[in-house]
Amino acid sequence: MVSSAVRAGFKVGIVGGGAVGTLLAYALNASGVVPYIIYRDNNKKQKRLEKGLKILIRDVARELGSDKEYRIKAHHVTYDELPEKFLDVVFIATKAYDFKDALLSVLPLLNDSCIAISCQNGLGSLEYLERMLGKERAAALILNAGVYEVDDVTYVLAGYGRSYMGQRCRDASPKLGEVAKLLHLLDVRVVKDVEGYRWLKLIVNSAINPITAILKAKNSIIIEDPLAAKLASKTVLEGWLVSKAAKINLPRNPLVELLNVAYHTRDNYSSMYQDIIKGKRTEIDYINAAIVEVGRRVGVRAVINQVLTYIIKSLEASSQSVAED
Structure with missing residues (x-):
């Protein structure tokens, strides 16, 4: 039709x-x-x-x-x-x-x-x-x-x-x-309610993107490696707390969504990982750092997201330096 x-x-x-x-x-x-x-x-x-x-x-x-x-x-x-x-x-x-x-x-x-x-x-x-x-x-x-x-x-x-x-x-x-x-x-x-879906993806991305970039792995690492899975889950839980404090209604459980997305895109290289290996700027300021900022406004300390932001920014700077050389 x-x-x-x-x-x-x-x-x-x-x-x-x-x-x-x-x-x-x-x-x-x-x-x-x-x-x-x-x-x-x-x-x-x-x-x-x-x-x-x-x-x-x-x-x-x-x-x-x-x-x-x-x-x-x-x-x-x-x-x-x-x-x-x-x-x-x-x-x-x-x-x-x-x-x-x-x-x-x-x-x-x-x-x-x-x-x-x-x-x-x-x-x-x-x-x-x-x-x-x-x-x-x-x-x-x-x-x-x-x-x-x-x-x-x-x-x-x-x-x-x-x-x-x-x-x-x-x-x-x-x-x-x-x-x-x-x-x-x-x-x-x-x-x-597009805002709930935006935040659901934001929270899932806050785990998958930086963790795969740090570990230099496909998205499948989130479901195959127990420690990566644990870190991803804790990152998602922290983002979930921020969303609740910000009065965002998520359409689904973000922990379940994390596993579903990681499974369905298991053969993919996240955009953040691709940016790092190419010596490009990442979107960390709009993902994890954004969660940290919203958390600050609503009184929730997003420590894991802050640490992931620091690590990615460090990797970003070093990869850009190598690309320039």
Whole structure:
């Protein structure tokens, strides 16, 4: 069945052509949509135009090497190549620390009814989006998928579960349901209490991301190594205490969610681990450090999250130093 969004000729943009942006393009292609992947770097755009962009779909039940390859269909463009008020929907799929610049760059391209959807880990991006566009035009996609980069034009989807999308306003935009249909391949559901789902993912990420980065391991380490599992559980419990004090209603038990996510993405390398080994900045300030800050405001000391933040920042600094050398 063809979505009404496709029939209406929705023009969909994706800011950020990394792992998440590629995954979104793959899902949109399955719904008959060819998105506009928007770059600030013309060199990266040219490389994609020359070599193409592909995603490998990994069946974790089979041996490695049996991945199915899918070539992404997309319009690769820079910001200045699209007319003003062109886009009906835009996904901002950059790193959290690049979100503000990305939003300011894409703002002129959004039409007056455009829905902008943040796809970032952690806290801060949705809040800024709401301040810039208003809550009625700002949404968050809580994506539960394991995707990692092989090279500049190749990504691997190593596993995924149900994802969620919603807004923090009383009446969600009807357009949001249409967007969810376009992402049916990723099992995206529109929810009323998106804040609970944001925090659920935040708490799970606060354990999986730094621990896998520190131990230099796939997500499976969380369920295979007893000490890693213990540390992950204590990290989640601490985040849970902060969320309760902040009066956040989680939709599920985060300890159970931790195990489910670690299992379903067991063949994935977390984004934080990938950032460390590439000598890049991580999103620790938007995940663990954000939990520490909220904890400070509500009177809960998040000691484990603080220690993990210190360790990751130290690893980040040393890996960037090596990359520069």
